[in-house]
Amino acid sequence: MDQYRLGFPVKVVGAPLKANDARRWQSNPHLSVSLAYLRDIFLYLHTNAIQFYRVAAQLAPYVTHPTMPQFHNQLDESANELQATGQLARQLGLRLTSHPTHYIQLSSPDEGTVAASCADLAITAAIFERMGLDHDAVIVVHVGGVYGDPVSGCERFARQFETLLPAVRARLVLENDDHRYSFEDVLWIHERTGVPLVLDTLHLRCLNPSRRTQLDALTTALGTWPPDRRPKIHFSSPRTSPRVVERSGKEQWQAPLPHQHSDFLDPFAVIDLLRDAQAADLRPFDIMLEAKAKDLALLRLREQIKQFAPELAALVG
DNA sequence: CGATGTCAAGGAATC
DNA sequence: GATTCCTTGACATCG
Numbered sequence: 001m002d003q004y005r006l007g008f009p010v011k012v013v014g015a016p017l018k019a020n021d022a023r024r025w026q027s028n029p030h031l032s033v034s035l036a037y038l039r040d041i042f043l044y045l046h047t048n049a050i051q052f053y054r055v056a057a058q059l060a061p062y063v064t065h066p067t068m069p070q071f072h073n074q075l076d077e078s079a080n081e082l083q084a085t086g087q088l089a090r091q092l093g094l095r096l097t098s099h100p101t102h103y104i105q106l107s108s109p110d111e112g113t114v115a116a117s118c119a120d121l122a123i124t125a126a127i128f129e130r131m132g133l134d135h136d137a138v139i140v141v142h143v144g145g146v147y148g149d150p151v152s153g154c155e156r157f158a159r160q161f162e163t164l165l166p167a168v169r170a171r172l173v174l175e176n177d178d179h180r181y182s183f184e185d186v187l188w189i190h191e192r193t194g195v196p197l198v199l200d201t202l203h204l205r206c207l208n209p210s211r212r213t214q215l216d217a218l219t220t221a222l223g224t225w226p227p228d229r230r231p232k233i234h235f236s237s238p239r240t241s242p243r244v245v246e247r248s249g250k251e252q253w254q255a256p257l258p259h260q261h262s263d264f265l266d267p268f269a270v271i272d273l274l275r276d277a278q279a280a281d282l283r284p285f286d287i288m289l290e291a292k293a294k295d296l297a298l299l300r301l302r303e304q305i306k307q308f309a310p311e312l313a314a315l316v317g
Numbered sequence: 318c319g320a321t322g323t324c325a326a327g328g329a330a331t332c
Numbered sequence: 333g334a335t336t337c338c339t340t341g342a343c344a345t346c347g
Contacts, residue, residue: 011341018342022324022341022342022343023342023343023344024323024324024343024344025325026344027343027344062325064325064326065325065326066325066326067325068325101326101327102326102327102328102338102339103325103326103327104326104327105327105328108327108328110327113326113327116325116326117326120326144327144328145327145328145329146328146329147328147329260339
């Protein structure tokens with residue numbers, strides 16, 4: 001198996017493929033439709049030799065909506081499709097992951113918010129379960145809101161983690177963010193709970209109060225994963241191009257925010273990271289590439305690695 | 318068909 | 333306590 005598998009999230013831009021059934025409730029959207037879309041995406045991934053992919057956060061529309069019970073049974077209604085879609089994923093050797101929306105707030109002091117978050121996570125875990133995916137099909141979350149006191153936020157997250165369903169706990173992994181909970185914060189939660197950590201390299205550059213080096217953070221993050229599970233990281237490059245906005249009929253250029261993703265990736269930043277990982281003899285891991293050009297960014301990066309770091313090309317999948 | 322408003326959901330900043 | 337932004341794409345509606 002490749003030492004570093006490259007992946008991309010959700011939306012395919014290199015082909016006219018949908019990632020989920022995103023119709024409004026009035027049109028009766030359904031998980032089985034999302035799964036049909038997903039199978040087409042899997043074939044596209046296979047065609048391009050991509051084996052790592054983040055599925056849409058909302059495969060089963062409105063499935064946990066509190067006032068729309070007609071949507072609550074979608075997993076049972078799609079039991080056969082779930083099984084078949086999972087079988088295809090396994091046949092093609094795909095590693096699938098999920099990154100639920102920011103509405104997932106396990107650090108919230110509000111019981112209802114936490115309960116809704118847990119319900120959502122349980123559905124995602126059940127979808128992966130019914131697809132027959134192993135525990136490398138992880139669910140990535142952030143710590144959540146700060147509510148005035150980040151220490152209490154971390155404590156609430158850690159306490160909540162212990163009460164999660166085993167099926168959720170077996171897949172949940174935690175990512176450092178760019179303005180609230182730093183890598184140190186998620187490391188503290190890992191030490192309390194054992195939850196594996198997803199290092200987001202751009203977030204580390206935005207928020208790194210302890211001035212940890214990227215290689216040190218990478219080494220530490222990989223070490224939070226048990227030996228029988230394959231770690232993953234998030235990688236992106238900061239946007240540098242201006243955003244053109246319309247202000248009272250006139251075009252204005254706006255500077256991008258540092259945490260915004262660029263369309264494509266800085267190939268040399270990736271190459272430096274991989275060379276560092278090689279030199280330090282770190283274990284294999286997968287890299288989720290967060291770039292606006294999605295699959296096109298991945299394919300371009302692959303070519304650039306061949307061009308600028310041919311010694312790495314055979315290690316990158 | 319193209320333009321425009323809207324979407325389930327939370328949090329934080331602002332007033 | 334209420335309002336708006338965050339941020340993103342694509343659906344849905346309207347002209």
